[in-house]
Amino acid sequence: MARPVIAIFDIGKTNKKFFLFDEELNEISEEYVKFPTIEDEDGEECDDLEKISSWAKEKVRELCDNPDYELKALNFSTYGASFVSIGIDGKPVTPIYNYLKTFPEDLHAEFYAAYPEEEINRITASPTLGMLNSGLQLYWLKKKRPEVFQRIKYALHLPQYISYLFTGEAVTEPTSIGCHTKMWDFPKKDYHQWVYDEGVAEKLPQIVPTTHYFTKKIGGKPVKVGVGIHDSSSALASYLLKIDEPFVLISTGTWSITLNPYPVGNLSFEELQNDCLNFLSIHGTTVKASRFFLGYELDHQVEKLNALFHKMPKYYKDVPCDENILQGIVFEDIPATFHPETMTPTPLVQEVFSENQWNPGQYKTFEQAYHQVIWGLARMQVASLKLALGDSDIKKVYIDGGFVHNRLFIRMLEELLPGFELQFSDFPLGSAYGAALMLQER
Numbered sequence: 132m133a134r135p136v137i138a139i140f141d142i143g144k145t146n147k148k149f150f151l152f153d154e155e156l157n158e159i160s161e162e163y164v165k166f167p168t169i170e171d172e173d174g175e176e177c178d179d180l181e182k183i184s185s186w187a188k189e190k191v192r193e194l195c196d197n198p199d200y201e202l203k204a205l206n207f208s209t210y211g212a213s214f215v216s217i218g219i220d221g222k223p224v225t226p227i228y229n230y231l232k233t234f235p236e237d238l239h240a241e242f243y244a245a246y247p248e249e250e251i252n253r254i255t256a257s258p259t260l261g262m263l264n265s266g267l268q269l270y271w272l273k274k275k276r277p278e279v280f281q282r283i284k285y286a287l288h289l290p291q292y293i294s295y296l297f298t299g300e301a302v303t304e305p306t307s308i309g310c311h312t313k314m315w316d317f318p319k320k321d322y323h324q325w326v327y328d329e330g331v332a333e334k335l336p337q338i339v340p341t342t343h344y345f346t347k348k349i350g351g352k353p354v355k356v357g358v359g360i361h362d363s364s365s366a367l368a369s370y371l372l373k374i375d376e377p378f379v380l381i382s383t384g385t386w387s388i389t390l391n392p393y394p395v396g397n398l399s400f401e402e403l404q405n406d407c408l409n410f411l412s413i414h415g416t417t418v419k420a421s422r423f424f425l426g427y428e429l430d431h432q433v434e435k436l437n438a439l440f441h442k443m444p445k446y447y448k449d450v451p452c453d454e455n456i457l458q459g460i461v462f463e464d465i466p467a468t469f470h471p472e473t474m475t476p477t478p479l480v481q482e483v484f485s486e487n488q489w490n491p492g493q494y495k496t497f498e499q500a501y502h503q504v505i506w507g508l509a510r511m512q513v514a515s516l517k518l519a520l521g522d523s524d525i526k527k528v529y530i531d532g533g534f535v536h537n538r539l540f541i542r543m544l545e546e547l548l549p550g551f552e553l554q555f556s557d558f559p560l561g562s563a564y565g566a567a568l569m570l571q572e573r
Contacts, residue, residue, distance in 0.1 A: 290359025309411025
């Protein structure tokens with residue numbers, strides 16, 4: 132007999148993943164793929180939405196044609212801060228713009244002249260992040276490309292667009308709305324007034340719960356199709372539904388995002404300036420989050436070190452913790468000189484890395500320089516954790532994602548966080564598993 136399965140697409144900036152789970156949510160299989168990026172109309176890098184869409188449809192088609200499996204449910208976890216704008220024919224009218232795309236300074240000035248920066252940032256819990264404030268992507272289209280804006284019937288966040296490919300149903304849901312979009316008025320629990328004033332609200336489809344699904348015929352059989360979920364919130368959902376006591380989750384990858392589902396007090400403007408913000412949980416409640424470019428910075432530095440010390444790309448993965456080097460740094464016998472080169476220089480970054488003395492060429496070995504890099508990133512991680520904790524007295528910290536396999540990073544966190552109970556999850560399916568859980572929650 133065919134085995135009943137749940138299929139999950141987990142689409143990150145780097146890896147696009149496809150998982151199969153059984154009905155008890157045990158992993159059956161996984162597939163990782165990468166697609167070359169393309170350029171938008173301004174010549175800036177962006178994901179190839181057509182390739183991603185074709186791949187997703189093909190994987191489901193193959194699954195339905197496989198006599199060994201019976202597809203019962205389907206859901207989607209993807210990176211946030213990205214809209215897919217579709218026209219009346221249901222097809223995209225723009226590329227999926229990269230959230231690192233340059234946002235015009237004159238447009239920032241115009242927006243904040245109408246909606247004062249400190250107030251709107253605090254109310255929407257969104258630092259000034261340009262295109263990373265996905266609501267401003269639509270504001271940009273309205274102001275700079277009005278003819279394109281007029282053609283938009285619905286603007287869908289990426290998780291909801293991938294769902295739309297299989298359902299034809301245009302919706303939005305809390306975790307995508309609450310992902311530093313600058314659209315959600317947290318005190319009012321509604322879109323901010325600017326979204327209505329600028330005609331953006333009419334481009335946004337109905338809001339449904341993250342646990343909502345549609346039953347659609349796929350391959351001739353009924354399938355529960357979820358509405359998708361923002362990947363960081365999906366990773367958190369796996370913990371929220373299983374753990375009763377207060378905790379904080381550090382989800383590591385290209386970004387390190389520290390998520391505190393039990394925040395104390397209101398978000399301050401100073402916290403926003405340090406890239407600390409609020410998300411919405413699957414239950415629509417506030418999650419205090421702090422973030423920094425952990426994996427991106429490490430990739431940048433490893434590339435430099437590999438070239439300098441003539442190492443293979445993955446050499447760093449086998450570098451153990453040298454306790455002599457570590458203790459030398461801890462007790463300041465060896466000066467900590469690392470300074471990040473890709474992070475936004477927020478006040479917190481400037482505080483953690485007070486002086487820029489970084490010159491990896493001064494070290495004799497890859498290992499010495501690499502310890503400096505990881506020590507700096509671990510210190511930044513601790514600062515980010517404490518920012519998300521605020522006045523909370525939580526001591527239980529779960530850490531998951533790619534960095535749980537970095538033995539040196541883990542050892543340094545243990546050194547820097549005495550008194551905390553650190554739990555390292557070797558579960559690489561956090562986002563995918565959370566998306567699967569949404570199909571079982573009502």
